[in-house]
Amino acid sequence: MELLAGYAPLQLAAALFAALGSAFVRGLTGFGMAILLVPILALAVAPLDAVLLANFLSVFIGLSEIRRLLRGAERSAWIIIALVAVTTPVGLYLLSTTTPAIARVIIAFVALSAFVAILLPRRGALEHxxxxxxxxxxxxxxxxxxxxxxxxxxxxxxxxRDISRETAKASMLLIFTCASACGLASGAVIGVLDPRQALLALLLFPAVLLGNWLGDKASGHIADRSWRICVGVVLGGAAVAALWKAFG
Structure with missing residues (x-):
């Protein structure tokens, strides 16, 4: 518990509720945990800690369902994963040299960019x-x-793209799990990984498991079109919240 002495009770409570809610969205849509979790955590802890904490949680939950992800993912996921492994250290190094205020603004605009992109018309073979x-x-x-x-x-x-919901979800979640593992490895290499981040992630993991399970159950009861609408709503809400908190 001494490792958590640097976190205030309010910070821990915010992290708990953010983990539960973002994991529910992950189970429902196949993504969204980091997009929702990082901007909220970055208001309670340093942005670098928020990113690495989210990476720990993403790896934990991804490993718990890795067999399903490997079966359902599209081959393109492996190309993306290989490139993520190469470019993640560059992004983490840039974050370590950026002031927290600027990092929060950039993270907010990253969330906004995802919402704008999802509004574009559905694509076919060209996108692949x-x-x-x-x-x-x-x-x-x-x-x-x-x-x-x-x-x-x-x-x-x-x-x-015009692919099944399950293929899309499995591909995205496999990429996110591997990307988060790359983020943690990069953090260890450049010396910014902290044992407190791992301990806090372990304490939050039961909430992530519960939220993800509830979201996955809900996902099985909604139509494909409704699922895509949920994706857009989640991205839009995350973008607005992140921008408001970054500039508020």
Whole structure:
């Protein structure tokens, strides 16, 4: 418990509720945990701590369902994962050299960009071109390191295409799990990983498991069109909240 002495009770409570709510959204939509969790945590703890804490939680929950993700993911996910592994350290290094105030603003605009992208018309084969896939991988890696959010390029890439919901969800979640692992490895390499982050993540993990389970149950009872609407609503709400808190 001494490792958590640096966190105030209000910070811990905010982290708990943010973990539960963001995990519910993850189970419902197949993404959203980092997009919702990082901006909220960044108001209670340093942005770097928020990013690494979100990475720990993403890895924990991803490993708990890794077999399902491996079975359902599209092959393009592995191309994106490889590029994320290369570019994540660059993003994390940039974050470590940025002041917290500027980092919070940039993280807020990252959330906004995902909402704008999801509003674009649904795409077909062109969106699956190798150059597009490569661009998504590079951007996702940079954002994984800088904002703990691999989702803004990845979500429109999969949700905006004519593929099944389960394929989209499995592909996104596999990428997010691997991206978060890259983020933690990069943090260890550059010396910014803190044992307190891992301990706090372990304490929050039961809330993440519960929220994810509830969201996954709810997802099975909604139509595909409604699911895509939920995706847009989640991204829009996260963007507005992040911007308001960043400039408030």
């Amino acid at each position: 071109h190798v150059a597009t896939t490569g661009g998504v991988g590079v951007l996702s890696g940079l954002l994984t390191g800088y904002a703990g959010m691999p989702g803004p390029p990845v979500v429109p890439y999969y949700v905006g």
